[in-house]
Amino acid sequence: MTLRLFDTATREERDLVPVVPGHVGIYLCGPTVQSSPHVGHLRSAVAMDVLQRWLERSGLTVTLVRNVTDIDDKTLVKAAEAGTDWWAWALRYEREFQAGYTAVGVLPPAAEPRATSHIPEILALISRLIERGHAYEKDGSVYFDVHSFADYGSLTNQGLDDLTAAPDAPPEDKRDPRDFALWKARKPTEPETASWDSPWGPGRPGWHIECSAMARRFLGDTFDIHGGGLDLRFPHHENEQAQSHAAGYGFAQVWMHAAWVTQSGAKMSKSLGNGLLVSEVLARYPAPALRLALAQVHYRSMLEYSDATMDDAAATWARLAGFVKRATERVGAPTPEQVRAAALPVPFVEAMDDDLAVPRALAHVHETVRAGNAAATAGDTDALASALLDVRAMLDTLGLDPASATWAASDSAASAAMGALDTLVRADIAARATARATKDWATADAIRDRLASAGIVLEDSAEGVRWSLAEEN
Structure with missing residues (x-):
């Protein structure tokens, strides 16, 4: 295994050495299900999905756990404003997130635990922190004592003096304003169903403790990779690491953070009013184009989202899918087993092993598509078949394999659009053939030039005229 990953904690690339040989455990911070998902919510999920697929392609077994935060302050407030039960509100948006993940081809996690389903584990971890002198109770709430743990702030390279107060309780309720809540005492304004019995009285878990408890429950005391969005580094991941280490557990060995999706340079978020809902984007663009847009920029680089971003991704997807379709018509389709077993090109492997350098990996995909198109033009079916297998194996x-079960029939709207385009182009091809038959070369050339200006390339062959979308330079 030669995969190197950038570890946010050490701020350097490190060789991935699994805790258990042959197996990689990944914990991904999933959604807080208090409103509909926007495009930014999918970034880290797609990044970790690419990582999982690469690890499995490299011969490793992967256990990926993605949690659901199904109770928090905003969920309770929004449900109350809507006049509905908080748990019904949370389930509605949990389903929307799951639909969004599925739409962009994210593999189902090995486990998808909800915070409210793991109260016993959360209570046990809090009790352990109190026993070890790292947490204290006050008025039915329990707080982590940041002064008790010398390593606090190490994940984000901050000292206590750099940190602001944790906003999860009034500062006067804590020994230090920077202490954070592990357990929140039930408020009189909150429904009884939103609290559980505990040694400190009825209440509910704080945000950070749930992930530490669930990661340990499913992946053990020490596991390989913890992933999430860049915005979660502080306070969420810093606090997760502190409370887990303070409890005596190794926790995550490598931290991976996907950068933000931005619009006009600003982080995509509902608070800024610039969140594009996944449902709205998918109504306008094919789902694989959205996945491609999210994956084609390196996961640690900011992704600037715009209509141009999606238009380019949709055009790129159409070119990739078009090549696979045309090549398959010529040389036949490799079996799924052949695609999964194919030896991947060395440049692609080197790129993926270098901290998932997907942009470099995709560059080799496009090079192979161009070579395949050249082979098709030359009538070299062996070279075309080799290029088709390589392209499909890499994608x-x-x-992003266009011929996979995930995408082959995923977008009826895109299929209908391509069918309509095919009808129009073939009408022009027929008109061009008529012009050529009557030696009206000016008309024939004008038709070809008009199609070329629209990004459509005609290929004259012994089998007739084929058309395709032009490749990018």
């Missing part, structure tokens, strides 16, 4: 690793 399969990225979750």
